[in-house]
Amino acid sequence: MVRTALVLVAVALAPAGAGADTQYVSGRALDACQAFDTTLGGLEDGSLDGRTARARFLALWPVLRKAGPVLGRGRRWAWMFPLPGYDAGCFGLSYDPDGYRFLDGPRARGYAGLRLYIRDGGRRGLEDRTGRPEPVVSATDGVVVASHPYRRGDGGPWGGYCMVYDRRGGLFFLYGDLANLRVSPGQLVLQGEVLGWLGRTDPEVRAHDLGTQLRFEVHTFDGGLFYPVYPGRDLREAGHTEWPIPPGVVRPRFRAPQGPPPTPSAFRTP
Secondary structure, three states, rough: OOOOOOOOOOOEEEEOOOOOOOOOOHHOOOEEEEEEEEHHHHHHHOOHHHHHHHHHHHHHHHOOOOOOOOOOOOOOOOOOOOOOOOOOEEEEEOOOOOOOOOOHHOOOOOOOOOEEEEOOOOOOOOOOOOOOOOOOOOOOOEEEEEEEEEOOOOOOOOEEEEEEOOOOOEEEEEEEEEEOOOOOOOEOOOOOEEEEOOOOOOHHHHOOOEEEEEEEEEEEEEEEEEOOOOOHHHHHEEEOEOOOOOOOOOOOOOOOOOOOOOOOOOOOOO
């Protein structure tokens, strides 16, 4: 696939230990991503109140809104389905934004996203057909603005998570319940690129022995406030990557547009 050039505030070489083709924003943009990550982490674990978090998000927004790539011209799909090998049939009936306020952090009511379940009959965090952890890919191009690896004892509602800002669409994508991450704040990611691997890190999933799932949320941002967007329609029209993704591959090929992904549409896990 031919990709247009990246339009960035600035681009830095990857830090030591990252892949050779990994790129990061730099300068003020990188500082803004790292500050956003710190602020979101404090809000999510309850150590930072909503009013303070809102003020910090507002202060960062003038720089953050210009960070990251603007791609996507001529693409068939606006989004890529975040779970390779699955389609909209894996949705859980979970979207309930009534009374939800992002800045309430761990006290937020309702559920602002969709639960995307995988086949994991043993509740071990492994995909039944591959016997391996399920990779999670980015729905869009963007810049990583938050990355929180799971640590034992974490009480936040998202478990391990990352958030990607899509400058082209002006949307924030939250991927929760991850066991391992391969991205960090300020990193540029392409649509379909592996962000991490699914786990069972959401406290609710562990407490109630729920099916292994991806917590997928989409938000707009205005005036320091985040507003949830229902992602179901876009996910039903999303593209798909190859499946299974070969070991070691972090930027899988897109699948041919004809035909459904290799999983029954009616599949659901309670």
